[in-house]
Amino acid sequence: MTFWIVISLITLATAALLSLVLLRGRDSGEPAAAYDLQVYRQQLRDVDKDLARGVLQEADADRTRTEISRRILTADTQAQAAATGRSQPRAFTGAIAIVLTGLVCGGTYLLYANLGAPGYSDLGLQLRINAAAERAANRPSQAEGEASAPASPERVVEPGYATLVDQLRKTAGERTDDAEGQALLAQHEANLGNFAAAAEAKANYIRIMSGDVEARDFGELAELQIMATGGYVSPEAEDALRTTLTLNRFDGGARYYWGLMMAQIGRPDVAYEIWSETLAMGPEGAPWVNAISSQIEDIAFRAGVEYTPIEPGSMAMPGRGPAVPGPSEDDIAAAQEMSVEDRQHMIRGMVEGLSDRLATAGGTPQEWARLIGALGVLQDTERAQAIYAEAQQVFADVPDALETITAAAESAGLTQ
Missing domain, CATH: 1.25.40 (Serine Threonine Protein Phosphatase 5, Tetratricopeptide repeat)
Structure with missing residues (x-):
């Protein structure tokens, strides 16, 4: 309520000042010709004084008086015309002032009602961070995200291909421990746009492999889950992304989706830091580089950062050192042979x-x-x-x- 009182007083004060200026503009004072008359009359008196002192000859004084008299007549005519001219109507001016006040007050309210957030309190940095953490903890699950995702357009599929995929589904359903069958099913379900089914098959593949998988497998699972929800990063997708980045913190696709998640929960500042570093890592033309390039300027605006274009793959960002190499090939080979717990x-x-x-x-x-x-x-x-x-x-x-x-x-x- 206090906010509305303060805003109303400020708006009324502004409208009152504008109306006062408009009303005072009715009286413009004496016309300029009146001032000219005073100057010309003073000049006539000065001619008489100069003639008395002998500065002017009689003939020169007569010519000067004639010229000044002519100017006086002209100025007097202009002054009389200004005095008898129509001034700004009082009633019309008052009506305009009332309309102006209504426009200022009403327009201010309508603009704030459409663009503002009535009742929304001021949020400091720590409050915003806490709100983002709460939003992340209470956001919808994967199943809820899939249920609320917009329906994807139907894809035109050749009958022969659809029959083969149906057969693959049947076979994969019968052979629940066939990792290769689940991998093929995930690939073909994704080709058909059935991302939820593809994600389920990919999760089955990871389960069957008992940890004998790579970082990219978890990254592919996360991507399928995100595509199944129409771009929303669920807690389940977050877990898959975290595993991906734990195994390979330089995975470009996972870093892109991690930044996207940060933007969705209200941390565009963190999203910008992740995306700017990922964009500089490159390589140019990578899918995640193109996705980041199309969105990073908007994220920078939301984060309050003055965006400077970053060349993909340059690693020449201000304030950033060279890329730190990841694990060695021996480390990766050893990790692939371990279970999830051992890894x-x-x-x-x-x-x-x-x-x-x-x-x-x-x-x-x-x-x-x-x-x-x-x-x-x-x-x-x-x-x-x-x-x-x-x-x-x-x-x-x-x-x-x-x-x-x-x-x-x-x-x-x-x-x-």
């Missing part, structure tokens, strides 16, 4: 090993940034914050190193 233990072991080495022998800014990013993906926020604080002390006198470390902390959501 998680291995990843945490690698993180612990890097942490111990940095604590005892130190390391490069990129290694510190890698450790902060890994802890962020593992959601060990408290420890990541402690590592970030320690890195700031270690590289306090090296601005370039601090920029690299801060960039990693921003991507992990530690600087919000």
Whole structure:
């Protein structure tokens, strides 16, 4: 109520000032010709004084008087015409002032009612962050997202292909432990636009493989789940993305969808940090690069960032160091042969090993940034914050190193 009282007073004051200016404009004072008459009469008196002092000859004084008299007659005619002319009507001016007041007050209310948010309180940064966390915790599930997703247009399918897919469904349903059959079913269901069924088949494939899968398998599962909901990133898709980024934090597709999720829950600032880094990683022409390029400017606007175009694949962003290499080929090969639990233990072991080495022998800014990013993906926020604080002390006198470390902390959501 206080807000409306204050806004009403401000609007009325503005309308009153405009009306006052309009009403006062009715009386414009004496015409300019009246001032000219005063000047010409003074000039006549000055001619007499100059003649008395001998400055002017009689003949010159007569010519000057004649010229001034002619000007006086002209000015007098103009003054009389101005005095008898029609002035601005009082009633019309008052009506215009009333209409103006109504337009200002009514227009202000209508604009705010359509563009504003009546009753919406001011939100500080921490309140916005808390609201985003609450929104993320209470957002719809995968099943709810699929139920509310808009119906996708029917695809024209050759009868022969449709028959083959039906046979594949039947076979995959009978052979529930056939990983290859589930993989083929996921692929062909996706071709037909049945993304929910494709996601289910992909999840079955991952289950059957018992952890003998790659990061891209979880990334494909997340993408199918997101496409099944019409672009909404559900908690189930988030879990698949988190696993993808845990195995490979440089997976471009997963990073794109992670940023999309952050934008959906109300954290465009984090989304921009993730997307800007992913865009700079490239490579140019990658599907996620094209998707980010078409949306990042809007995300930057929502995040309050002045967007500067980023060249895909350049890794030459202001305040960012070179890309930190991911795990070696031996590490990846070893991870593919492990179960999910063993793989998680291995990843945490690698993180612990890097942490111990940095604590005892130190390391490069990129290694510190890698450790902060890994802890962020593992959601060990408290420890990541402690590592970030320690890195700031270690590289306090090296601005370039601090920029690299801060960039990693921003991507992990530690600087919000």
